[in-house]
Amino acid sequence: xxxxxxxxxxxxxxxxxxxxxxxxxxxxxxxxxxxxxxxxxxxxxxxxxxxxxxxxxxxxxxxxxxxxxxxxxxxxxxxxxxxxxxxxxxxxxxxxxxxxxxxxxxxxxxxxxxxxxxxxxxxxxxxxxxxxxxxxxxxxxxxxxxxxxxxxxxxxxxxxxxxxxxxxxxxxxxxxxxxxxxxxxxxxxxxxxxxxxxxxxxxxxxxxxxxxxxxxxxxxxxxxxxxxxxxxxxxxxxxxxxxxxxxxxxxxxxxxxxxxxxxxxxxxxxxxxxxxxxxxxxxxxxxxxxxxxxxxxxxxxxxxxxxxxxxxxxxxxxxxxxxxxxxxxxxxxxxxxxxxxxxxxxxxxxxxxxxxxxxxxxxxxxxxxxxxxxxxxxxxxxxxxxxxxxxxxxxxxxxxxxxxxxxxxxxxxxx
Amino acid sequence: xxxxxxxxxxxxxxxxxxxxxxxxxxxxxxxxxxxxxxxxxxxxxxxxxxxxxxxxxxxxxxxxxxxxxxxxxxxxxxxxxxxxxxxxxxxxxxxxxxxxxxxxxxxxxxxxxxxxxxxxxxxxxxxxxxxxxxxxxxxxxxxxxxxxxxxxxxxxxxxxxxxxxxxxxxxxxxxxxxxxxxxxxxxxxxxxxxxxxxxxxxxxxxxxxxxxxxxxxxxxxxxxxxxxxxxxxxxxxxxxxxxxxxxxxxxxxxxxxxxxxxxxxxxxxxxxxxxxxxxxxxxxxxxx
Numbered sequence: 017x018x019x020x021x022x023x024x025x026x027x028x029x030x031x032x033x034x035x036x037x038x039x040x041x042x043x044x045x046x047x048x049x050x051x052x053x054x055x056x057x058x059x060x061x062x063x064x065x066x067x068x069x070x071x072x073x074x075x076x077x078x079x080x081x082x083x084x085x086x087x088x089x090x091x092x093x094x095x096x097x098x099x100x101x102x103x104x105x106x107x108x109x110x111x112x113x114x115x116x117x118x119x120x121x122x123x124x125x126x127x128x129x130x131x132x133x134x135x136x137x138x139x140x141x142x143x144x145x146x147x148x149x150x151x152x153x154x155x156x157x158x159x160x161x162x163x164x165x166x167x168x169x170x171x172x173x174x175x176x177x178x179x180x181x182x183x184x185x186x187x188x189x190x191x192x193x194x195x196x197x198x199x200x201x202x203x204x205x206x207x208x209x210x211x212x213x214x215x216x217x218x219x220x221x222x223x224x225x226x227x228x229x230x231x232x233x234x235x236x237x238x239x240x241x242x243x244x245x246x247x248x249x250x251x252x253x254x255x256x257x258x259x260x261x262x263x264x265x266x267x268x269x270x271x272x273x274x275x276x277x278x279x280x281x282x283x284x285x286x287x288x289x290x291x292x293x294x295x296x297x298x299x300x301x302x303x304x305x306x307x308x309x310x311x312x313x314x315x316x317x318x319x320x321x322x323x324x325x326x327x328x329x330x331x332x333x334x335x336x337x338x339x340x341x342x343x344x345x346x347x348x349x350x351x352x353x354x355x356x357x358x359x360x361x362x363x364x365x366x367x368x369x370x371x372x373x374x375x376x377x378x379x380x381x382x383x384x385x386x387x388x389x390x391x392x393x394x395x396x397x398x399x400x401x402x403x404x405x406x407x408x409x410x411x412x413x414x415x416x417x418x419x420x421x422x423x424x425x426x427x428x429x430x431x
Numbered sequence: 432x433x434x435x436x437x438x439x440x441x442x443x444x445x446x447x448x449x450x451x452x453x454x455x456x457x458x459x460x461x462x463x464x465x466x467x468x469x470x471x472x473x474x475x476x477x478x479x480x481x482x483x484x485x486x487x488x489x490x491x492x493x494x495x496x497x498x499x500x501x502x503x504x505x506x507x508x509x510x511x512x513x514x515x516x517x518x519x520x521x522x523x524x525x526x527x528x529x530x531x532x533x534x535x536x537x538x539x540x541x542x543x544x545x546x547x548x549x550x551x552x553x554x555x556x557x558x559x560x561x562x563x564x565x566x567x568x569x570x571x572x573x574x575x576x577x578x579x580x581x582x583x584x585x586x587x588x589x590x591x592x593x594x595x596x597x598x599x600x601x602x603x604x605x606x607x608x609x610x611x612x613x614x615x616x617x618x619x620x621x622x623x624x625x626x627x628x629x630x631x632x633x634x635x636x637x638x639x640x641x642x643x644x645x646x647x648x649x650x651x652x653x654x655x656x657x658x659x660x661x662x663x664x665x666x667x668x669x670x671x672x673x674x675x676x677x678x679x680x681x682x683x684x685x686x687x688x689x690x691x692x693x694x695x696x697x698x699x700x701x702x703x704x705x706x707x708x709x710x711x712x713x714x715x716x717x718x719x
Binding site: 130 | 548550
């Protein structure tokens with residue numbers, strides 16, 4: 017077992033916030049004289065953070081905004097100096113904190129590649145050696161001698177990514193830049209990251225997309241309120257974080273009922289949808305389900321505010337907003353009584369979701385005009401826990417194996 | 432938990448790796464080139480501006496001081512040159528290098544804020560490359576001046592080029608020492624940029640550039656019981672301007688005293704500036 021690539025122990029970082037923006041010398045001097053010091057406040061960005069990143073692993077960092085993820089990354093990258101604690105880094109490090117920084121708009125792409133690569137520590141010879149690869153990867157052969165200011169933002173980011181990853185680092189710090197460029201470039205950049213991994217590179221990745229963390233990372237840590245909350249395998253940390261966020265959501269919605277919600281964000285406030293809730297197979301309201309258990313979405317509708325021919329729509333989204341399924345009902349809402357509450361239920365079976373946060377948007381449409389009568393965005397939020405798969409789905413999987421050589425020989429003999 | 436002293440250790444990989452700790456020559460060259468190219472990329476006149484600026488100020492000063500106030504330039508000894516314009520140029524070009532060097536270094540860290548906040552690289556290269564870009568222009572101006580001097584006045588000045596390079600090196604060292612302090616100060620207090628412009632204006636008139644120091648010596652005036660000339664000699668720029676004048680106007684080597692003074696100021700500034708910069712460089716990113 018080799019030594020960890022990064023060891024952080026008892027790292028603490030404070031920032032001093034100046035409430036009055038006393039950036040000018042005058043105010044500082046006056047402040048000294050009149051002894052007015054109370055307008056500054058200390059903010060603890062990292063509080064006794066300890067973790068170690070194994071060599072060759074992909075280490076994910078998750079946490080809400082302002083929890084200290086970026087500060088930690090900047091401390092690792094030597095951009096910030098910690099107040100106390102220690103950081104040990106073993107290996108050449110490169111960082112993708114923001115792509116295309118340091119590009120000068122008036123200089124050509126070529127000039128900027130040389131500039132940026134030398135900031136990352138490459139010698140002229142090394143840059144010249146990699147230059148064609150850098151340009152080819154960014155797909156900018158035709159534009160490389162034009163000034164950067166004529167580039168589209170996507171082109172700038174592509175070039176930045178291409179330069180930053182050509183350094184062949186042993187440790188790479190990445191801050192939510194995987195989602196750059198168009199779909200094709202996204203795929204290419206993901207492949208480049210995976211290639212770096214197979215060459216033994218250690219990657220520290222900050223991302224909000226829990227799916228990315230689960231699918232790419234082996235280990236992870238969650239930072240909450242400047243402290244390490246959970247440290248371990250990516251699956252465990254994501255599960256723990258998912259639960260935490262679900263609790264926070266419930267606390268924020270202020271006791272809207274277990275798993276149920278009477279509002280969500282309303283698209284059209286017709287008041288047709290009174291409330292909706294999630295039920296397990298036993299018919300109890302829940303906010304978390306097992307991957308393979310059936311569950312039902314119950315929607316209570318005000319019949320008096322419903323058109324004669326209405327349909328119920330459900331859109332199931334993952335926590336990152338990806339639409340997984342859009343369902344429309346049959347005539348469950350047609351020929352309703354003229355007043356009173358109607359309970360409609362959709363039972364979903366065989367969905368087999370992966371662990372994570374999911375949400376359901378409920379809508380009512382007039383089936384003749386196609387118009388939306390009422391819609392409650394994210395009316396239901398629920399967690400799926402206990403799945404071993406990353407991504408969105410937990411398929412029923414059977415793994416088999418057989419010896420290739422013997423089977424082949426047997427097959428040849430039968431011919 | 433007891434707070435421990437911050438420590439940071441890097442166990443770098445095998446030598447010959449792509450990212451090394453050796454002198455960042457490549458980075459320095461590229462940052463300087465960015466500065467130079469960026470300055471003139473979109474102007475039609477380009478480097479012409481580098482020539483035009485000193486020419487215009489020299490013309491104005493010559494008009495006011497030679498024609499209106501009738502300040503007399505001393506006769507170059509031993510060159511025998513007697514020309515107020517040349518006298519002025521020999522002092523004003525080093526002075527303009529001085530001002531440009533201070534101002535550009537002061538602003539350098541703040542101007543490169545996006546870069547500093549996102550990537551780690553040796554921070555001193557930022558003021559250093561700003562100074563290098565200004566030095567580059569100054570060298571061109573000096574070359575042009577030497578050619579003019581050799582053709583129209585005294586060819587002997589060309590022999591002093593090696594000594595001239597030593598003086599330029601000393602002035603550059605002096606500027607870099609000061610620039611490191613000013614750049615750090617400006618990272619926290621943006622007033623430094625405005626303050627330095629004001630200070631250099633006062634400094635300009637207190638340095639014998641448009642008038643000869645002999646005029647000051649002739650005054651025989653005392654302030655707080657000290658000769659005015661002695662007070663003048665506390666100003667480091669007096670020594671530098673004197674040395675340039677000796678080489679470019681008088682066409683003789685600067686005296687040993689001048690060298691000792693210039694070396695003292697350069698070494699002092701480098702030591703103090705380097706110490707101050709190193710003490711603060713780790714916190715630049717958060718102070719910006």
